[in-house]
Amino acid sequence: MRHVRALYLVVSASFMLGRAEPAAALNLNALRSSIFKIQIVADEPSLTEPWKRLPSSHSSGTGFYIGDGRILTNAHVVANASFVTVLRDGDAAPIAARVRFIGHDCDLAVLEAVEPAGIKAIAKLEAMTFGSLPKLRSPVSTIGFPMGGDQLSITEGIVSRISYHRYIHHGNARHLLVQVDSAINPGNSGGPVVQGRQVIGVAFQTYTQAQSTGYIIPTPVVRRFLLDIGNGRYEGHPGDGLTTTDGALLNHSTAAFYGLNPDGGGVTVAHVNAWAPTSELVKPGDILLAIDGQPIGIDGKVSYSGERVDFRTIFDLKLMGDKAHFSLMRDGQPRTVDVPIKPSLPHHSTDLIYAKHPRYFVYAGLVFTVLSRNFLQTWGERWYREAPLLLRYLDNNAMYLQDFAANQDIIVLAKRLPDNVNAYIPNHVHRVLRSVDDQPISSMEALVAAFSQGTGEFVTIQFFGNLDQIVLDRSKAVARNAIINKTYGVEPDRWLKGATDDGAMHGSDGEGSH
């Protein structure tokens, strides 16, 4: 049934192509020499036994040439890739490629040939050029290989919305996004969306609950990505770390309390995360009135290229080293602050992880790993209601809770590998670690140190919201570690690298991933 449906979509697209203006057909012929089908073999890490890899999977997507031997595609097309090939439309031989840069937050990646001359040697290869943010109601064409087909397909649609919205590849990350009323199907991902011969976006996700609703990454986000990698590494979008109450100043008495004119604009700051670059300069209770001179409306939106979008759009598009200029009201007094854009401090994030392995440590058969959206998704599609309440609550709210706000990691006991040394411990699987030997643990590194540096006869492990601690005989635990790890094939016994160690970076020099 699925196969039949795919055919229907391809046929429909061909029909539309046949009806297109001659100029459009000419454009496709000119453009197709820059379009690549990307095929990958991916292997993801296991979340419950994080030293393992899951069985390989095969998938495909689309990419397009942007010059200098580079192909632009979606990060999700090549995430966790162990083998990548690219095949220009109309050519016969795929070329082995590697991921040169990948930005999981903005769902973009740059590929290069494994052999230095590989892609550049392709005949009549022309770099596609980028246009600007499209206008609402303007027509666009999406080019790619939907449903894994070998024939290039073009679908036409209309720009229906420009907003600051969720990029699902990264979990909760939000960026500028354009909605089009044409279908974007699996395999379209990474393909160019054009107006005339200019790329105005990259096709990347769809809304499955509605017909013919596709989303594209607009050029401001693409340009930011390309600028970001200009120094040879990708640093990523900045985190604003702000929780605001949009709409509160609609209330005239609230506006009067803050000394503001009724219906004047602005949003109130409820919380500032300690890990964010804003934390030193913006405070809870501040009223944000403008960013970079753009007035922030009562709804939290600013004018951007003629559209009203969330004020965070302006902050989000900045590069490391830039500044965000805020006008705000504090304690009844207007002031301005220049927030330096810099990487966030390490912290628990609701983003999905695309590291080679999740951070973990195995001690005495106890598998500790970090709470992540990926880990929650092991509860299935309805993880948001079926995962343990504590885990799903902390994932979203740890930043507000005194016990966890400063944590680099929220550590979960993912599994017990049964052994005599841990046979009688309470069943605390899926509980959240609080402390070891009553010393609070805020990171996986601190956990490793607590286990390795402790000297008492016993190791005691305390969990959040539970009064029944785990007690282990330290000398027995140490003695059994190697045996347990060998029995269960735990190798290595720890992974302490962060999200910068990406499985997709095979064959590269290790630089440039986010």
Add this chain to the structure above:
Amino acid sequence: MRIRLAVCLLLALLYQPAALAASAERYEEQVIRVHATKREIDRSSPWQSEDTVQQDFLGVVLPSGAVLTTANAVTNAIYVELQRFGTTARGEAVVAFVDYEVNLALLKPTNAALLSGTKAVTLGDDLAMDDSVGIYKARDAYHLSRLSGSLQEVAVISAATSSYGLISYAIKVQQNGLGWSEPLFLQGKLIGLSSGQDQNFLQAVPIAVIRHFLNDHHDAGYRGFPAMGVQLEPLLSPDTRRLIGAKNIAGGVRVAEVQANSPFTALLRTNDVVVAMGNVALSEEGLVNHATWGKIHLKYLLNQHYGGDELKLKVVRQGTELTVQARLQRFDSNRVPVVSYRYEGPEPHLIFGGLVFQELSQDYLKQWGKDWREVGPSDLLFTMNFANKVTAQKSTRVIFLTRVLADPFNRGYTELRNRLVDTVNGHKITSLAGLREALDKPLQLQGQAYARIKFAPEGSEVILGLSGLEAAQARMARTYEIPTTGSFYQIPGARP
């Protein structure tokens, strides 16, 4: 033809056990139909009620002339009727006594003649495992149907109407639709009342609990079922036993926490090992031996006590044996900040400028349906599960904003709902009374009075000027049809 039918009936009677035929007839004189009209508070609009519903339960006649049924039958009841089998006459009854903690209630007809001709039940003894019992449900206005079941388990679980840990029978049955206070009989004697059904298992209040309840009620001053106010954990790990000095003792459970209101507060410490309760030894799993049922949770021992009883514990503290003794307190499910149940009286609430504030309760969360523990608002569920410790102050409650009655006065905040209140005008809020007091102390700024309400955990705020509050609330009372007295906050000078 008539003769053939009569012969068949005669044969059928002959094939029935004589004792059963006789006892079924007798039970219809001992069992009473209980018709309850219920009206639950609308938890989202606490100034009004849900639609009334009628539910039918059963009860049994006691020698005192009262009718014993489960508290399930009278939760949120506004009118109760009794009806004898074999008559069409119904009569009003009053709830003479109810203990929601153990799910039992006593009813009395307003006209004692209603029960004339009935017989009082005889109380039986504890069931043994696999005992076959008769479960009696109403077939029609004249007859009871006998269903059979067998005892599969006796376990300590939360009572159907409270959070009290109470022994309960699990009776294996083949039929559905039970759990409406059907009486359970064995050899002509009452041995339990059904309290609910989970697939093929009928839960029932055991006769031991019924006896305890009736004895207690018979005495002057009901003392109720007690608790220790101490969290005890199994002590299986040899390493834990060594750590806390329990290596050389048999059995015992670890004191994990002594609650703020416990009578043992000054007597027990974390990591003490309780090895015996009274004279009964506790296993390392926290179980005790029952002569008939085998291993059962130690809370069973507490079920046998009354509030006010002295309880002696044998304790080992870091290898040293000691005995402690304290007077037990009656258990109260609502002695926690998140209210467990509220079956009677109005739902406490306060409306300020259209912001509806209530005490967080399990009843509120149960509005999300049978999966409420999964799909309810996670802030509220987290609070119930992880921030619901007994505090020294009995009146401590979790106060939250249920919703906002949209009005120009609260423009900008109309979409707020299910938000935990942290502070009001800088004062920590732990009760509705405290909320009212905090609102009485508004912030003054440039000659204007303001209320500043801060929510947890994220710290967002509502700031409303008090100017125009009374007019706005009068408007809301009309728009939303809310009684003008009792629900709305009134500034001190305007209070009657």
